[in-house]
Amino acid sequence: MLGFIVRRILTAILVVFLTSIFVFVLLYKGVANPAGPVCDAQGRCTAERLAAIEASMGLNDPILQQYGEFAGGVFTGRTVSFGETEYDCPAPCLGVSYGTRGLITDELVDRLPATISLAVGASIIYLVVGVTLGVLAAKKRGTATDRVLVSSSLVVSSIPYYLFCLLAYIFLVLKYPVFDETGYLPITEGVGAFFLAMLLPWLVLGLFSSSNYARFTRGQMVETLGEDYIRTASAKGVSGNKVVFGHALRAAIVPIVTIFGLDFAALLGGTIFTEQIFRIDGIGLWALDAVTRPPLDFPVVIATVLVVAVIITIANLVVDIVYGFLDPRVRIS
Amino acid sequence: MTSTPTHASAAPGAPLLEVSNLSVRFPTHDGLVQAVSDLSYTVRRGQTLGIVGESGSGKSVSSMAVLGLHDPKQTRLEGSIRINGREIIGASESTLREMRGKEVAMIFQDPLTALHPFYSIGRQIIEAYRIHHKVSKSVARKRAIEVLDRVGIPQPQSRVDDFPHQFSGGMRQRAMIAMALVNDPTLLIADEPTTALDVTVQAQILDLLQDLQREFDSAIVMITHDLGVIAEIADDVLVMYGGRAVEKGPCKEILSHPEMPYTWGLLSSIPEVTGDVDVPLVPIPGTPPSLLNPPSGCAFNPRCTFRDQVPGDLCRTELPLLVPGGRGPGHEKRCHLPDPDAVFQAKQAEILVEAGLDPHAPTTGEDAR
Numbered sequence: 001m002l003g004f005i006v007r008r009i010l011t012a013i014l015v016v017f018l019t020s021i022f023v024f025v026l027l028y029k030g031v032a033n034p035a036g037p038v039c040d041a042q043g044r045c046t047a048e049r050l051a052a053i054e055a056s057m058g059l060n061d062p063i064l065q066q067y068g069e070f071a072g073g074v075f076t077g078r079t080v081s082f083g084e085t086e087y088d089c090p091a092p093c094l095g096v097s098y099g100t101r102g103l104i105t106d107e108l109v110d111r112l113p114a115t116i117s118l119a120v121g122a123s124i125i126y127l128v129v130g131v132t133l134g135v136l137a138a139k140k141r142g143t144a145t146d147r148v149l150v151s152s153s154l155v156v157s158s159i160p161y162y163l164f165c166l167l168a169y170i171f172l173v174l175k176y177p178v179f180d181e182t183g184y185l186p187i188t189e190g191v192g193a194f195f196l197a198m199l200l201p202w203l204v205l206g207l208f209s210s211s212n213y214a215r216f217t218r219g220q221m222v223e224t225l226g227e228d229y230i231r232t233a234s235a236k237g238v239s240g241n242k243v244v245f246g247h248a249l250r251a252a253i254v255p256i257v258t259i260f261g262l263d264f265a266a267l268l269g270g271t272i273f274t275e276q277i278f279r280i281d282g283i284g285l286w287a288l289d290a291v292t293r294p295p296l297d298f299p300v301v302i303a304t305v306l307v308v309a310v311i312i313t314i315a316n317l318v319v320d321i322v323y324g325f326l327d328p329r330v331r332i333s
Numbered sequence: 334m335t336s337t338p339t340h341a342s343a344a345p346g347a348p349l350l351e352v353s354n355l356s357v358r359f360p361t362h363d364g365l366v367q368a369v370s371d372l373s374y375t376v377r378r379g380q381t382l383g384i385v386g387e388s389g390s391g392k393s394v395s396s397m398a399v400l401g402l403h404d405p406k407q408t409r410l411e412g413s414i415r416i417n418g419r420e421i422i423g424a425s426e427s428t429l430r431e432m433r434g435k436e437v438a439m440i441f442q443d444p445l446t447a448l449h450p451f452y453s454i455g456r457q458i459i460e461a462y463r464i465h466h467k468v469s470k471s472v473a474r475k476r477a478i479e480v481l482d483r484v485g486i487p488q489p490q491s492r493v494d495d496f497p498h499q500f501s502g503g504m505r506q507r508a509m510i511a512m513a514l515v516n517d518p519t520l521l522i523a524d525e526p527t528t529a530l531d532v533t534v535q536a537q538i539l540d541l542l543q544d545l546q547r548e549f550d551s552a553i554v555m556i557t558h559d560l561g562v563i564a565e566i567a568d569d570v571l572v573m574y575g576g577r578a579v580e581k582g583p584c585k586e587i588l589s590h591p592e593m594p595y596t597w598g599l600l601s602s603i604p605e606v607t608g609d610v611d612v613p614l615v616p617i618p619g620t621p622p623s624l625l626n627p628p629s630g631c632a633f634n635p636r637c638t639f640r641d642q643v644p645g646d647l648c649r650t651e652l653p654l655l656v657p658g659g660r661g662p663g664h665e666k667r668c669h670l671p672d673p674d675a676v677f678q679a680k681q682a683e684i685l686v687e688a689g690l691d692p693h694a695p696t697t698g699e700d701a702r
Contacts (some may be wrong), residue, residue, distance in 0.1 A: 235439040236464060237440070
């Protein structure tokens with residue numbers, strides 16, 4: 001098991017490393033000149049000034065050398081220079097934002113709690129609600145309850161998510177102020193205020209995603225309820241609910257956990273619509289602003305891509321390890 | 334015979350399991366599926382009843398009904414099933430649950446799929462025991478080790494924590510039997526328990542079942558399509574076709590003097606170890622009948638090569654009754670043929686002549702025993 005985990009961690013590191021090279025090269029050798037936004041930000045951009053800034057940013061060096069400096073900065077820190085101004089960027093250095101001139105690492109640390117809070121709250125809701133409804137539908141398969149659950153979950157899934165978000169915001173905050181203004185408040189500013197401000201985003205994201213989980217869980221449960229070992233359990237005299245939860249759900253939960261791990265990782269990478277509409281200053285909104293608002297913020301784009309890459313590889317690793325605990329057949333001794 | 338106080342309702346010598354006029358039907362979108370029709374049989378303690386038939390003949394469905402395992406909403410049950418004198422049909426779910434695993438235990442065909450893949454063998458046996466015995470986990474664990482030892486699992490103290498996939502096929506079936514035995518059931522229903530196993534393991538499992546039956550004086554219902562298994566283990570045989578009993582009686586009698594063409598077909602479609610290699614195996618032509626639109630008359634008539642010997646197209650127009658056969662009490666058959674035994678002997682002789690063998694040489698079922 002230990003060897004397996006070590007191997008998987010090494011693979012994960014390789015994946016993150018390759019992703020970082022890929023995104024770095026794509027951006028810095030792409031259509032836009034990385035020095036352009038910096039130059040524009042300092043007033044009228046003349047050709048000489050642009051050349052000077054390019055030189056100070058090291059853009060004339062070979063691309064792999066530039067990447068080497070960037071990657072080295074992550075571990076040892078470096079000095080970032082935009083023309084005349086220089087910024088000291090201690091390790092772990094991901095660069096300096098073009099827009100705010102703040103350290104990327106600091107901004108990331110500022111925004112992560114909002115995204116994590118949103119992801120954790122919403123995923124608890126969709127896991128609990130989705131799995132419960134899915135189990136219920138599978139248990140009542142073929143009845144009216146089942147049909148209502150499946151068709152309403154299909155209706156919810158077929159609404160575009162941004163519309164679902166917007167309608168919830170317009171009706172529940174603006175038109176009928178059931179909820180106060182939403183957003184992320186640090187939990188240190190009051191537990192109650194934190195929960196109230198996040199409740200609607202949690203519910204919207206959680207309930208929307210729960211429709212997928214309900215259908216997926218139902219499918220898995222219907223399959224396991226038809227298995228021979230379920231009949232064996234009934235033949236032993238196990239009661240109906242224990243058969244459903246103790247035997248069928250125990251088997252059905254394994255693929256659900258797999259999907260859940262990857263979905264949760266995706267949420268941690270930022271949810272652009274939710275963060276934008278409910279004004280939660282998280283990773284998704286940060287990435288959106290970096291590419292939509294001038295100046296085009298190269299370091300932020302690289303940082304957000306890297307964060308997503310790291311989170312997803314970690315999630316995959318965790319799912320694999322958890323899988324080993326859930327399914328004794330793949331347990332590696 | 335010992336009768337324990339909990340089963341006081343069963344009079345001594347009375348059948349442990351008494352199925353009478355059982356019908357199992359499933360309403361579907363296409364119509365009513367007649368899975369089992371008018372089935373009656375009894376099993377006493379210490380006796381083994383073998384139920385034989387093709388897939389879809391109703392043998393498993395009728396046994397599931399004995400445990401009350403059919404979803405009452407999707408099944409129509411009629412007739413009566415009595416275990417120790419207690420009626421099963423129409424009994425409440427809690428009564429059924431109380432009985433399942435305790436009075437009646439079931440062994441399934443494929444122990445790999447019939448055991449939960451994510452729970453250890455021990456945990457599954459402990460669960461079975463604790464449903465019917467209010468004991469601590471450690472007491473139940475001791476009991477689980479004890480039964481695993483009884484069914485011949487080596488090192489049961491350590492193997493009890495293994496998962497099903499860590500057991501071989503034969504050991505899994507032993508574990509399945511251990512789980513069935515943990516509550517000392519009086520009736521054991523074995524649904525093709527050896528079909529998924531290779532031949533040497535099959536023999537071991539059958540021996541084990543017979544040993545256990547002798548030890549606990551339990552009744553066994555053995556469902557199989559393998560007449561070899563029946564010959565080995567059964568006291569009585571029930572041959573099913575199209576959801577009905579077509580022939581039943583003492584095992585020796587049925588195997589040596591079958592009086593129903595379907596039983597003949599079953600007998601000539603299995604190889605005999607002692608038989609001549611030149612004697613061809615004869616498959617039964619055609620396919621099992623539709624249970625949705627069963628053939629009129631005798632369900633076997635479309636596949637029966639002897640129906641021309643019955644006067645007046647009776648086979649196609651009238652369902653034959655289950656009547657006593659020509660050879661003594663207990664043997665019943667459902668067939669219009671006037672003198673089936675003579676036809677059977679003639680057919681045997683014909684097969685042997687075709688193969689160029691002496692029809693008087695002893696190779697029939699009677700002598701092979």
